[in-house]
Amino acid sequence: MYKNKKRNIAAGQRRPFLSRLCWLTLAGLMVAGVGCNRSSNSSQTGTVAAKKKLYWIQPLKGHPVHQMTQIAFREGAAKEGYEAEIVGTDSMDIGGTVALAEQALARGDAAGVAIWTGNPAYNPLIEKIGKSGIPVILPHFPAPEGSIPGASGVISCDPADYAAEAARQIGKAIGGKGAVAITQGSFNSTENLVSEVFNRTMKQDFPNVRVLAPIEEGFDAPAAIARASAILEGNADVTAAFSTTGGGPVTWANASKEASRKIVIVGMDYTRVNLDLVKQGEVFAVIAQPLWEESYGAAELLAKLNKGEKVPWWTKLPAPFLTKDKLGPYYDLLDKVEKAIHR
DSSP states (O other): OOHHHHHHHHHOOOOOOOOOHHHHEEEEEEHHHHHHOOOOOOOOHHHHHHOOEEEEEEESSSSSHHHHHHHHHHHHHTTTEEEEEEEEEEEOHHHHHHHHHHHHTTTOOEEEEEEEEOOOOHHHHHHHHHHHHOEEEEESSOOOOHHHHHOOOEEEEEEHHHHHHHHHHHHHHHHHHHEEEEESSSSHHHHHHHHHHHHHHHHHEEEEEEEEOEEESSSHHHHHHOOOOHHHHHOOTEEEEEEESSTTTHHHHHHHHHHHHHEEEEEEEOOHHHHHHHHSSSSEEEEOOOHHHHHHHHHHHHHHHTTOOOOSEEEEEEOEEOOOOGGHHHHHHHHHHHHHHTT
């Protein structure tokens, strides 16, 4: 069933307050249809082409992983000659993020929008933006073409590929026996798919390994560690853990210490703390979701759409499995990101 599904998939900064008159003028222009409706790959109108701002819409704005994506998007936008603005809440507040996005886009200066989705609650916003003639690119969360009206395309790795690779690597590392726990940052379309493919691959390749049902890890570190510790306490046969979110390596490394049990840990993302855990041997590996590449690339795709160029629905990127011997280039990239944060 998944193979068919996979084929379908493959096929802030605040502005100065505008005067009431200026705001009403902009609102009137938007209602009148500036940036007329068009398909996702159609040529850009002169009005929109003259605008020089690309928006990045993302909740949990201050998360270290999200900060990396924002810096990459800013660099991509600058390279293409655009200003970038980051819009979102500091918590995982989708409703609040959508509200902030609508306020920002009401200014009428958007040449393109990238939205960090993973939840259908964003779909009405995406459709609304698309109908206004502004291109929308969705980084990180792949979706079947046509499933999100208003979107121009997605750019990401294939979660199914790295989920299957994680299952194979963990299965080998634990000798095809024991149990594997799975935790997710939240229950969303991408992480749900990763857990499903991981489970299926493990059952196919290592039928003697028991895979526990996924639990929500969340984004609060102490609470996440407590949940992982409870899993270890309640399942003496757990020999490995797979987290589908960037905080997972820290979560499970700490839970392993608390339980005084050495387990094989695989998590997501090449944050410095995660790479250090791999380097120190506390975590077996992390999966290098192409966070920088997909975010930088989102700006490039928006620029292409504004030039009237066609882009594929899915720009697919690799997600390497990083063990201790493959960390060097990612430390170099983090040095670059941290310099940008502290400018």
